[in-house]
Amino acid sequence: MVIELKNVSVQYIVGDFKNIGLKEYILRRIKGNYDVQNFWAVNDVTFSLEKGDMLGIIGSNGAGKTTLLKVITQIMWPTKGTVKVNGNIAALLALGSGFDGDLTVRANTFLRGAMLGYTRDFMTAKYDEIIEFAELEEFQDRPFRQLSSGMRARLAFSIASLVQPDILILDEVLAVGDGAFRQKSEEKMRGIISRGATTLMVSHSIGQVRKICNKVLWLDKGKVVKFGDNTQDICDKYEAFLRGKN
Numbered sequence: 001m002v003i004e005l006k007n008v009s010v011q012y013i014v015g016d017f018k019n020i021g022l023k024e025y026i027l028r029r030i031k032g033n034y035d036v037q038n039f040w041a042v043n044d045v046t047f048s049l050e051k052g053d054m055l056g057i058i059g060s061n062g063a064g065k066t067t068l069l070k071v072i073t074q075i076m077w078p079t080k081g082t083v084k085v086n087g088n089i090a091a092l093l094a095l096g097s098g099f100d101g102d103l104t105v106r107a108n109t110f111l112r113g114a115m116l117g118y119t120r121d122f123m124t125a126k127y128d129e130i131i132e133f134a135e136l137e138e139f140q141d142r143p144f145r146q147l148s149s150g151m152r153a154r155l156a157f158s159i160a161s162l163v164q165p166d167i168l169i170l171d172e173v174l175a176v177g178d179g180a181f182r183q184k185s186e187e188k189m190r191g192i193i194s195r196g197a198t199t200l201m202v203s204h205s206i207g208q209v210r211k212i213c214n215k216v217l218w219l220d221k222g223k224v225v226k227f228g229d230n231t232q233d234i235c236d237k238y239e240a241f242l243r244g245k246n
Helices: 017-031 065-072 106-113 120-134 149-160 179-194 206-212 231-245
Strands: 001-017 036-049 054-058 080-085 089-092 165-169 200-202 215-220 223-228
Touching: 001 065, 001 106, 036 065, 036 080, 036 149, 036 223, 054 065, 054 206, 054 231, 065 080, 065 165, 065 200, 089 149, 106 120, 106 149, 120 149, 165 179, 179 200, 179 206, 206 231, 223 231
Parallel strands: 054 200, 054 215, 089 165, 165 200
Antiparallel strands: 001 036, 001 080, 215 223
């Protein structure tokens, strides 16, 4: 088993502390009129994945998808339940972040590579391949801030997809760029998966999930609606659910 979650729950405490400051918070707590609510972002989630599985995680906004990924990557710890992960993880949760807007695209490429642990020699050897895949040949010496959000995400994806992880975690990564670039991204992911990586992908594109995932996890308000390898059936039911909401 590469990933195993048992009864995982994540609780947030929602209140008005951030809006009122420490002094007012203490006064309200003393008077008993501080408004606190408990919110379960992830609620009793259980599933497991084997080597080479490609899991699509679907659900409406606020379903708990990103929170669940953060638990698996150990960015945060669950309030309840257990998480077992066997292998090194590469997580692409915020592609466009971590760049310096004043540096050039070229400089940012080497900077991002260093942040991911790549040597300068490795990045030099891979640089042309990265820029070509990101389709940024004409922008190499421009300040990074001049790039569109799509261009930034393409560059980040191109750099990050050089890794050879045991576990790959993607949060809306394959939504970047136009249709042609999305197809290239999917092909790149298939290559990584074919080498045995276990992959978890959050996506709002049900067509994408149908094409490249062998398992699906459907979340709604933090709870598991369905999980399994009957990908087409689960996607059909989810699309019917969405039509019913509209």
